[in-house]
Amino acid sequence: MAEQGASSLSLSEDWPAHPDPILALNRMGSFDWDLDAGLVHMDAQAHRIFDVTPEEYDGRPDLLGDRLLRSDRERLDSLVARTMKDGRENYGGYVRVRRRSGTFRWTYVQGYIRRDDTGRPRRIIGIIRDATEELDESVARRERAARDTARREWTNVVEAATTALARAHTVQDVIDVVKDTHGLALLGARSLVLGLVEGDRIRLVAEGPEGASVPGTRVTRVDEPYPMSEAVRTLAPRFIESPEDFAERYPVLWPHLTGLGITSAAYLPLIAHARPIGGMGLLYSDRRGFSPEERDLLISLGSSIAQSLQRAMLYEREKDLAQGLQQAMLPRTIPSVPGADVAVRYRSGYAYGSLGRDIGGDWYDLIPLPGDRVGAVIGDVQGHDTHAAAIMGQLRIVLRAYAAEGHAPATVMARSSVFLHELDTDRFATCLYAEADLSTGAVQLVRAGHIDPLVRKDDGCHRVVVEGGLPLGLSAEFDSLEYPVGTMELGPGQSLVLCTDGLIEWPGTDLDDGMRTLIESVVEGPEDAEQLADRLIDLAEERGSDDDVALLVLRRRGPGEAVARRPDPAAQGPAPSRP
Structure with a gap:
């Protein structure tokens, strides 16, 4: 043998x-x-x-x-x-x-x-x-190589997601990062669900692909027998290793998943400041179980998502508060003016990361005056904080009061400067006040450190050079309250454009270049005041400046010209502005 x-x-x-x-x-x-x-x-x-x-x-x-x-x-x-x-x-x-x-x-x-x-x-x-030992070792090598490759891929996905999450400003930005199908494919997940805690409930805000959530689970209670609820309730992840494990631990949910080929799942609590703000579920159809390294990576991903969500929620809450405060300081409605079409816009340059402190003091106003006259105001208080917004509100009210009392434009500006100085705020403000007689087209202009206005005529758009005085507050402090008055004529069909410097200043551009670009935009823009204002504010939005923009367009109508259709102020919200 x-x-x-x-x-x-x-x-x-x-x-x-x-x-x-x-x-x-x-x-x-x-x-x-x-x-x-x-x-x-x-x-x-x-x-x-x-x-x-x-x-x-x-x-x-x-x-x-x-x-x-x-x-x-x-x-x-x-x-x-x-x-x-x-x-x-x-x-x-x-x-x-x-x-x-x-x-x-x-x-x-x-x-x-x-x-x-x-x-x-x-x-x-x-x-x-x-050949058992031979192939076992070969299989083991292949499995180790596959695990190493998968771990690198997962690590790359988590790192890429963390980088993208760092740039996410809003809750929707975070959701877009999480739903990214390329990232899901690399993580190997068949589907994903993301929910946010609202009191004692969890509301799903994202799913990928569309329709991935189980019917009837879009809003669930934290105390219900679901894996996401359990993860949120206990502040601990739930890793489900197999279909048998899923069916045994979550018999209420499992029957809805049996036809989807789900073999394992990971449900992660989203925790910020030791408090659950949501949960995320990743469902797999081609794997059983999770290695310790994979669990650590998923927990790390959940932590990054939670931090980004918390930051985005705080940003949105503070932004809403800041914009609400600023809008409250602006006029709620702009009155109709016989003989003119008026359009106003406001764009917040709210900077991400400022958490509500970066609200500016830009404002506009339109003041009806006796004798077919109207006063148009544009201004900007120094600083970007709630103090600047509060000063802007006070200054707008007193300037409006001085103009309504019948004071001459230079006097209106001088008295407003004294008022601001007496507030003892160490703040100053730039301002431009234009008083127009719509029956004759005569316009008086007073400038306090502000940028010049523009006038659009048949032959193009021109900068109206107005000899100015010191900004409001500073002129009173230095006892220099003389404000020269400039004059011009606004003909029928012509438009006067007043704006703050956020419309001509953006990174990498000086004021002269910005002014030339604005003039070109006005020339190329539509004649209608509302449409022109839309075009100009959209250009500011495209540039993405972090400075506020206030804009007022006053167009004098021609003889017999019909009144331009104006948006319903009630439909526009508390102020006729565009955030």
Whole structure:
């Protein structure tokens, strides 16, 4: 027997060794398959590899085939048949042999086909060997390499998501980052759901792909038996390793997922300042379980999302508060003026990260005056904070009062400067006041450190140079309350454009270039006051300046010209402005 030869082989035996102990020592067996008789002879080592005894093996190849995994048997039969048909002599391949214990052993089968003089296959002589350790190590290497690759991919996704989340300003920005399908694909998730805590409930705000959420779970209670609710309630992630695990732990939810092929899931609490603000679920259809590294990466991703959500919520809340305060300081409505079309706009340059402190003091106003006259005001209080907005509100009211009392434009400006100085705020304000007689077109202009106005005529747009005085507050402090009055004529169909410097200043551009760009925009813009104001404020929006913009367009109508249709102030909100 081969095994006896192997056990008796010693260094003192004659050289070279017999083939039987050589095969046995290398855990190889041999076989001889008589194709005419349909019988396979195997040596003892081959019996051990196939885990059959000589007594129970009768030489029929079907008995050996039954020991193979069905897919491997079909693959091996196809390989042998193809080798014979192609006229080749050798074949080889790996198959799995089922042992008596029910476990499988990887086995390598190699055969040599012997033919007669006509080329007909008559016998197959070959070897078989136990390849379990060989393939286990190879599989282990491949699995380690796959895990390393997956870990790198997951790490890259988490790092990319964290970078994108750092740039997210609003809750919707965060949702857009989380829903990014490329990131989901790299993480391997089949679908994703994201919910925010609202009192004792969780409301889903995102799902990917669309329709990924289970019907009836868009709003759930924190105390309900759902994995996201449990993660939020306990502040601990829930990793579901298998379908069986899912069905056992969450029997209420699992029936809704059985048709989706879900094999595992991760539900993460979104925690900020030790308080749950939401939860996220990642569902998988091609994996079971999570390695410690994968769990750590998912928890890290959840932490980044929670921090970004908290920051975005605070930003939006403070932004709403800031804009609400600023809008409250602006006039709620702009009165209709016979003989003119007036459009006003306001754009907040709220800077991300300022958390409500970066609100400016830009304002506009339109003051009806006796005798077909109207006063148009544009101004900007120094600073970007709630103090600037509060001063702006007071200054707007007193300037309006001085003008309504019938004071001349220069006096209105001087008295407003004294008022601001007496507030003892250490703030100053730039301002431009234009008083127009719409029956004649005569306009008086007074400028306190503000940028010049523009006038749009048939031959283009021109800058109206107005000799100015010091900004409000400073002129009173330095006892220089003389404000020169400039004059111009606003003809029928012509427009006067007043704005704050946020419309001509943006990074990388000086004031002269900004003014030229504004003039070009006015020339190319529509004649209608509302449409022109829309165009100008949209340009400011496109540039993304972090400075506020206040804008007033006053267009004198021609004789018999119909009144331009104005937006309904009630539909526009508390102020006729565009945030």
